[in-house]
Amino acid sequence: MYVVGKLYGPQRSESEADVPDPGDYPHTPLLLGGQVKRASPSLTDEGRLIRRASAGVRALLCGPTGTGKTEMGKRVALALGARLVGIKGRPGLEDRDMIGFISPTAEGPRWVDGPLARAWRLAQNGERTVLLVDELLRLDAYHRNVLIGGLDDVSAEELRVMLSVDVPDGRYYTLELPGAGEVLYAPTSLLSVICTTNVGASYTQSGEIDPALLRRFQRVMFVSYPDAAAIMPVYEKACSPSAARVAYELEVQTRSMTTEHGQLLERPMNIGVTLNYLAEVRDLMQAGLSEREALEEALGVTVVPFCCSLEGGEPDAAALNALQVTLADILKNAVSKAA
Numbered sequence: 001m002y003v004v005g006k007l008y009g010p011q012r013s014e015s016e017a018d019v020p021d022p023g024d025y026p027h028t029p030l031l032l033g034g035q036v037k038r039a040s041p042s043l044t045d046e047g048r049l050i051r052r053a054s055a056g057v058r059a060l061l062c063g064p065t066g067t068g069k070t071e072m073g074k075r076v077a078l079a080l081g082a083r084l085v086g087i088k089g090r091p092g093l094e095d096r097d098m099i100g101f102i103s104p105t106a107e108g109p110r111w112v113d114g115p116l117a118r119a120w121r122l123a124q125n126g127e128r129t130v131l132l133v134d135e136l137l138r139l140d141a142y143h144r145n146v147l148i149g150g151l152d153d154v155s156a157e158e159l160r161v162m163l164s165v166d167v168p169d170g171r172y173y174t175l176e177l178p179g180a181g182e183v184l185y186a187p188t189s190l191l192s193v194i195c196t197t198n199v200g201a202s203y204t205q206s207g208e209i210d211p212a213l214l215r216r217f218q219r220v221m222f223v224s225y226p227d228a229a230a231i232m233p234v235y236e237k238a239c240s241p242s243a244a245r246v247a248y249e250l251e252v253q254t255r256s257m258t259t260e261h262g263q264l265l266e267r268p269m270n271i272g273v274t275l276n277y278l279a280e281v282r283d284l285m286q287a288g289l290s291e292r293e294a295l296e297e298a299l300g301v302t303v304v305p306f307c308c309s310l311e312g313g314e315p316d317a318a319a320l321n322a323l324q325v326t327l328a329d330i331l332k333n334a335v336s337k338a339a
């Protein structure tokens with residue numbers, strides 16, 4: 001076919017382009033007795049999570065605040081073309097904020113889905129869904145127990161007996177709607193549950209993860225700070241490349257300047273704080289300050305309030321001085337490298 005196309009193709013009216021070289025066809029190696037080249041699978045944490053979530057997964061993402069755990073969950077949903085339903089963990093969360101509630105209407109009481117019920121119903125209706133539970137340990141124990149029950153899966157045969165419904169073979173999560181007299185059932189292949197939690201004593205949390213809940217996660221990932229190659233393009237979009245390099249270096253150095261390491265800072269910078277810092281630097285530069293002046297001025301209203309403990313409404317003087325000295329050293333090194 002290739003030879004005929006080369007010889008006679010240009011003479012035919014329907015031919016609009018040269019016939020490509022046979023090596024361009026993906027199955028040519030197979031015809032010649034070789035193997036078809038396949039794209040290498042992504043071995044990053046995110047790539048693995050996406051692959052698992054394509055068939056439904058229960059995953060827990062652990063790590064310091066600001067390392068991109070929540071954003072990773074959102075990117076998984078985006079990569080799968082899935083519906084994203086979110087729950088923000090906080091103390092005092094009520095059933096209506098998580099599962100749903102019965103609302104009085106002119107036609108009588110009506111059930112209104114909360115995030116949990118919405119995710120189950122979407123999956124039950126055949127839509128691939130990602131339920132993102134942000135800051136899991138800020139949920140009280142009662143609502144974590146709701147998750148424990150919800151993440152127990154049953155077979156299609158068990159579901160047919162329990163609810164007298166005709167469902168395809170497979171595994172299902174069930175969720176009883178309190179007071180509504182309805183039980184939702186979601187195929188495990190269509191519903192992924194991704195939870196995030198911060199680690200460290202400085203975060204407000206309601207206890208530790210119950211072993212009964214922990215064992216229900218099929219994948220536990222420890223998410224750390226991204227390396228320079230991954231995060232610098234983001235920082236450079238927020239401000240000038242030179243300011244982005246200074247801010248990133250300051251962020252890295254604050255990780256070893258905390259009380260946990262015997263130093264003065266309450267907590268280190270994270271991605272969100274660095275982006276706030278760079279946005280303030282950009283604004284000050286637009287107002288007429290030099291880059292150095294802007295970096296020094298922006299420190300006090302973005303980095304200092306987050307990283308330093310407050311004493312009587314004022315940042316700890318020693319911690320503030322440590323940040324200022326560190327920034328001055330970084331700026332000095334940047335000038336010497338440029339020279």
